[in-house]
Amino acid sequence: MNSFLKRLFIWAIAAGLILPFLIVAGVSINANSNISFPPSELSLRWYTVLFSESDWLIPIRNSLLIAVVAATIAVSIALAANYVLWRLKSGFGKFVFALGVGPFMLPPIIIAMGASVFWAEIGMYGRVEATIISHGVFFVTLPLVIISRGFAALSDDVVEASCTMGARPWQTFTKVIFPLVLPYAITGYALVAIISVNEYLISYMVSGFAVETLPIRIFNNVRYGYTPVVASAAMAFALFTIGVLLVLSMITDLLKLLGAPRD
């Protein structure tokens, strides 16, 4: 009785999480140009539109550009902050780390508002570089936390062993520390890239009127009338996100990276 309830609960949750996307998938392969489910005729034309019309291709390009550069910024900050904390377990290290956690604790609107005011004052309001930097800085928290797990797994004595065997500090870093932290850094990079591609509020408030990213376009479309292309864009998003994560899970032990114990 008890495990039946448990299973029911979990299936209900899974349904609640997955169902909307099944519907969106269905809408996206509808041959008609109105939004309806179930689809009367199947067609992939909306996906073709998505990947061939510049109206859509430009936002896709913008989103990817921002994501790739912002993720690099975020991961380098996260790596540096973690290294500093690990080396100098002191207050300075903790302070730098706390700064990295800060963005996560604040409501997104405050971050977005602050960023838009800042860039407006500096004179870079509306430029893609502004969004890139803001994304890179505000999304530091996730790679910061993930990489910190990497450093935690790096027991002190592995580094000491390297030292007693004659490795200079730089050699210890390149031959021991970096290889062991790399999977965590890669995971952090992939996650920031995905989050950046998906992010709406900051990109809207900092440069939305000049640089259209994919979420901005979708949101505008939903507000002002749309065709099923939007649904196919949504599905493309979802599939891209899941795809990257699947690849990640194959090259790393994703569960361990997120906190599961070693078997």
Place this chain on the structure above:
Amino acid sequence: MATLSLNNIEKKFGTFQALKDVSLDIKSGEFICLLGGSGCGKTTLLRIVAGLETQTSGEMLLDGADLSKVNCHERNVGMVFQSLALFPHLNVGENVAYGLEVRGVAKAERKTKAMELLEVVGLSGLFDRPSSALSGGQRQRVAIARALAIKPELFLMDEPFSALDAGLREHLQIEVKKLQRKLGVTTMFVTHDQNEAMSIADRIVILNEGRVEQAGTPTEVYAQPQTRFVADFMGTNNIFTATVSQRGDVSLEGVPLGVATGDLAKLDGKHVIAVRPEYLELEPVTSSSIGLVGTVDFVRLLGASIETELSVGARKFVHTMVSDRAPKFAVGDQAEIHFDLDHAWVIPS
């Protein structure tokens, strides 16, 4: 190989003094065991020799040269850590060759040397094995091979076998001792297990609360303990303060124990003496018993021997005998305790 001189080493962590005035001279090729309970400072001392900690004061000379000035990665020490610290991202061969790699040795030569060493420790053929796919004993041997690959002047081991089961532990103890004898490398081995120390050390250094209690061969340390701590720590011992009268009668708080013989005969007054359990005899109590009478608390049948614990008031005594004789006493019985005073050891004050 290398001689190591430690002179007046002190180490403070904040207000806590981990090592107080430790001095030690280790001869080339000697196998030294640092023995003691947790917190006694043995691991701290080892880490100072390795260069992972720096002493607060005191001198450390390797072959006469000041070792303190040399950085950890420039000292030629090979260390086996308690957790072994094998590099998880490298396979067995890469682990063993690591020390050679950071010294710039060419790849082919590294491989040859690593394979030689793996053969010496009995792991030939495991060169390409990932380090996560090893048994406990195999991991130990890789750690040992790795430390020895760089031909160190000092070989340091920090309780390497404490996580293994008894059979494997004994096996590896013998292997390490044989290996050390063959290579002749000066070795410092930290352990809390006295049996381990007794089996493999040339000399045992017993540490207590940061101080050296005694440094000597296993026999010296067992039969001639220089302090009360050592007498108590090594094996089981009966330690008490006896009074020797001018006429040569030995008594414990007024209870006569017999006539002083051996070393005891030359002394008078109060002295702390230690008598091993094997030099006690238990007799049934009769009406004419005038000696020390105790009550049996516990009887242990240990296969090869029988151990009896008795209490006399608040004092405890332990008696042991070979088990081919049947135990004469059961829990609750009273027994008269006789001491073979020939084998009473006087602890120097």
Place this chain on the structure above:
Amino acid sequence: MGDPVMKHLKPAHFIGLFPLSLMGLFFLGPLAFMIVVSFYERDPLGFYNVAFVWDNYAKFFSSFYYTISMRSIWSSALGAVLVVLLAFPAMYIITDMQRRWQLFWVILLLSLMCLSEVILGFAWLILLSESSGIPKFLGWVGLWDDPRSLSPSFAAMLIGFITLGFSLVALMFYPQMAQRDRSIEEAARTLGTSPPRVFTKVVLPNYRTGIIGAVVTMFVYFLGVFVMPTMLGRPQDWNMTVIITDKAVGDANMPLGAALSVIMLLFTLLIIGTLLFSSRKERSS
């Protein structure tokens, strides 16, 4: 190597300047600017004029903003409680599953966590619409005579909140729950406790601080979401964030938007501060 007694600067200090400067400049900087701009005067022709007026803050104390604040607090709090109520037991069940299924769930949750609010909102918009979603299904099955779209509505907005926050909370709890000492629960079972009571009497109390922390984190998070209320909620459901964006960008009144954001920031810091303070007090008692 690494002598703790040496006090002079090590390479790590210099490396630390990199994240410090970037975070300081581009994270703390914007916050500082926001505070400064909140005191500026709105310029009807352009952005704003440099000034020092309290007007923008004064506007907050009108009934309009007061109602919206209360509404924001109510919907965020409700959403936070509901999310944790669902995610915590779900995580408890998931971390007991086989590794293969855990991986499935983790990927699902990670995807949802990264997925845009816009996509999530859109997906529920469709699911709750009369042309493609649940209403249509209920109508088709005969349970609803005149199916209407279930959004925009307060409930729809809440569902959006829950979907948004579920994966976040679940993944927040994952490490603790995956690594927990199951022998405590097993001991309770051998002593005769039924599984539901094991959950309420043994597991739950252990996570009290974690749960409270999660509710507060989600509360703060929901205060600041923009897309869900706009897509799934009616204008009377809109929270403070929507209004801020509306004023700042829609009306081009940055100073007002900044002032309202500062107020929200202070409120957020107050909440977080109270949480940290009370957890420290608990730890010392």
